[in-house]
Amino acid sequence: MTDNKDTGGGPRPESTGTESGDGTAEAEERTPRRVIGTPSPAESRRLLATDEDGDASPAAPRPGEELDEEAARKAERVVATLFIIAFLASIGFIVVYVLSGRNGGMHGVRRAMWSNYGLGSTMTIAFLAMAAGITIWFRRLMTAKPIIQERGDLTSDSESRQAFTQSFMQGATDSGITRRPLLRRTLLLAAAPLGLAPLVLLRDLGPLPEDKLRHTYWREAVEQAHRQGKRGARLVVDGTYTPLRRADFESPGSMITVVPEGIDKLPNVLDEVAKAATIVINIPDELFQPVKGRENWHIGGIVAYSKICTHVGCPAALYEQTTHHILCPCHQSTFDATKGAKVIFGPAARPLPQLPISVDDQGYLIALADYDEPVGPSFWERG
Numbered sequence: 001m002t003d004n005k006d007t008g009g010g011p012r013p014e015s016t017g018t019e020s021g022d023g024t025a026e027a028e029e030r031t032p033r034r035v036i037g038t039p040s041p042a043e044s045r046r047l048l049a050t051d052e053d054g055d056a057s058p059a060a061p062r063p064g065e066e067l068d069e070e071a072a073r074k075a076e077r078v079v080a081t082l083f084i085i086a087f088l089a090s091i092g093f094i095v096v097y098v099l100s101g102r103n104g105g106m107h108g109v110r111r112a113m114w115s116n117y118g119l120g121s122t123m124t125i126a127f128l129a130m131a132a133g134i135t136i137w138f139r140r141l142m143t144a145k146p147i148i149q150e151r152g153d154l155t156s157d158s159e160s161r162q163a164f165t166q167s168f169m170q171g172a173t174d175s176g177i178t179r180r181p182l183l184r185r186t187l188l189l190a191a192a193p194l195g196l197a198p199l200v201l202l203r204d205l206g207p208l209p210e211d212k213l214r215h216t217y218w219r220e221a222v223e224q225a226h227r228q229g230k231r232g233a234r235l236v237v238d239g240t241y242t243p244l245r246r247a248d249f250e251s252p253g254s255m256i257t258v259v260p261e262g263i264d265k266l267p268n269v270l271d272e273v274a275k276a277a278t279i280v281i282n283i284p285d286e287l288f289q290p291v292k293g294r295e296n297w298h299i300g301g302i303v304a305y306s307k308i309c310t311h312v313g314c315p316a317a318l319y320e321q322t323t324h325h326i327l328c329p330c331h332q333s334t335f336d337a338t339k340g341a342k343v344i345f346g347p348a349a350r351p352l353p354q355l356p357i358s359v360d361d362q363g364y365l366i367a368l369a370d371y372d373e374p375v376g377p378s379f380w381e382r383g
């Protein structure tokens, strides 16, 4: 007796059209075919193109077949609904994103968690609905056509171009995009916010710095002092915000961190201090060699430099009294305080900016202007 089970995925022999006397061929035709393993290319084509009865699959209309208009309209409504769902989910994504950033941004683990849930689920729904809509559109509303691509010269001749145009237009007609405005509009509706979604994420980069990196609060403090008829803004000790007298800073070799007066009243005091922090050093007058053009920016060797390292912005807070070197602890950039804080070692590319200082009528140290160059890492200059 002949065994009619599939024996493991090899191509089945074609029927010869004759039956053996025991009806084996007839039994094979009735038995559903099973394919185990990867079918041969010919078998794949046959399986994709036909159903169990050998007819073209009902999922896709056959070549040239007219669509059942009632079924097509039903599919069209399903597709349109999915596109609208995609549209709403995309809008939901943007709404969740905007709400997450309200009231000072997304601080806190729980808030970040719920924001991520919201963003992830709305984006997932949008993409799934879009993909499902497009799949149903292709499967139910387009006629199946074998597409044969010939390989030839890379440059197409005019005949090929004409054929392509014809084929493209035919495809557009078959897809229904010209005949079915509801689908076209809902597709565009769904695609528009999806395209916008990545753009709103740019907001995470924060507001543009504009010229904030080019000046420090010293500028505002000096302008304010000028409005009050004073020569400059007082240097106040960081932390206590008490003004610094020259007499309090007479011993050579000392160093102190100062900030502009009034900075402690600002709502963003920490941000401003991070830029305006300044070190004042008392260098023996005979050792100090002012940079050309800055001869009157110091008071008998008392000099002020930005505390923000010009490498990548660490506080350059170590001062070596015997060598008069300012050292940044992050990557060991070393600046010579006696020569305009020029770099003598390390990766920093430029000197620490110098603040022009003087003394007011009451003996307090004052800044006459803001730094004349941006403080901090050198790349700020090159941006």
Ligand code: FES
Pocket: 309, 310, 311, 312, 313, 314, 328, 329, 330, 331, 332, 333, 346, 347, 348
């Ligand atoms: S930040 Fe100062 S040396 Fe790198």
